Amino acid sequence: MTGPSHAFTVDLEEWFHGIELPEDTWPTQSRLQVGLSRLLTLLERHHVTATFFVLGAVAERFPGVVAELAASGHEIGCHGQNHRFVYKQSPAEFRDDLCRARDSVAAAAGFAPPGYRAPYFSIRRDSLWALDVLAEEGFRYDSSVFPVNNYRYGIPDAPRHPYEVQTPSGSLHEVPLTPARVCGRNLPFSGGAYLRILPWWAQKLTWARAHRAGEKVVCYIHPWELDPDHPVIDLPRRVAATHYARLGLTERRLDRLLSSYHFGRLDEVFSVA
Numbered sequence: 001m002t003g004p005s006h007a008f009t010v011d012l013e014e015w016f017h018g019i020e021l022p023e024d025t026w027p028t029q030s031r032l033q034v035g036l037s038r039l040l041t042l043l044e045r046h047h048v049t050a051t052f053f054v055l056g057a058v059a060e061r062f063p064g065v066v067a068e069l070a071a072s073g074h075e076i077g078c079h080g081q082n083h084r085f086v087y088k089q090s091p092a093e094f095r096d097d098l099c100r101a102r103d104s105v106a107a108a109a110g111f112a113p114p115g116y117r118a119p120y121f122s123i124r125r126d127s128l129w130a131l132d133v134l135a136e137e138g139f140r141y142d143s144s145v146f147p148v149n150n151y152r153y154g155i156p157d158a159p160r161h162p163y164e165v166q167t168p169s170g171s172l173h174e175v176p177l178t179p180a181r182v183c184g185r186n187l188p189f190s191g192g193a194y195l196r197i198l199p200w201w202a203q204k205l206t207w208a209r210a211h212r213a214g215e216k217v218v219c220y221i222h223p224w225e226l227d228p229d230h231p232v233i234d235l236p237r238r239v240a241a242t243h244y245a246r247l248g249l250t251e252r253r254l255d256r257l258l259s260s261y262h263f264g265r266l267d268e269v270f271s272v273a
Helices: 032-045 056-061 063-071 091-109 129-136 193-197 200-212 237-243 247-260 266-270
Strands: 006-012 051-054 075-078 163-167 170-174 179-182 185-188 218-221
Touching: 006 032, 006 266, 032 063, 032 247, 051 056, 051 063, 051 091, 056 063, 056 091, 063 075, 063 091, 075 091, 075 266, 091 129, 129 163, 129 170, 179 200, 193 237, 193 247, 200 247, 218 247
Parallel strands: 006 051, 006 218, 051 075
Antiparallel strands: 163 170, 179 185
């Protein structure tokens, strides 16, 4: 049997971690298991092992969940500690956040995570120094760069496929999120809000085009996107427009996508760990 064609990745965080709330205002109500249970059911149905980039705060609160994911064959990566934008931290602050998260995830999983993904994909041109810190701290790969234009993230002219980054501490694999190339522009499509918001015909067309071209797509999702009943709170319009949009479609669309292609762990698809 051939290996997986595309990488399925999960940013393991609570519903309130990605909406730019200060840590001291985070709600105490957890709904992690609601969306995660639905997601794991889909992955098991389609025989998919995935890469879970685990937030340190989640690993500290739910170490048993992380241990079970690892025991089930999923790859465990690091998603930082408190879901802070990398480019809003100093290098010293980023290192502290990274090391605490790495240690929290390692304590739960039983081994140090080899890969990292920044909250909000926030390694941009103004925070590429973070790649040096990752290499210094022993990470073997990063999957934070998104080669698109977005108000939160993006390096539009970054390579669309994995590449090596040379740092003073050695080389680091960069596995960017996968955009589609349309009329000379990079457009996002491969998961998250794009899976929910884009018309399904556009999703089908773009995935089929990438697959025919032999591209290995990095797909991503958050467990809360499979929990349309999680609390609705007042948010800036731009944040609310993507966070709450069409959540009821996620599970069905994800089921269709997993039925269509062979997905696996990021380290299996790209041999980076």
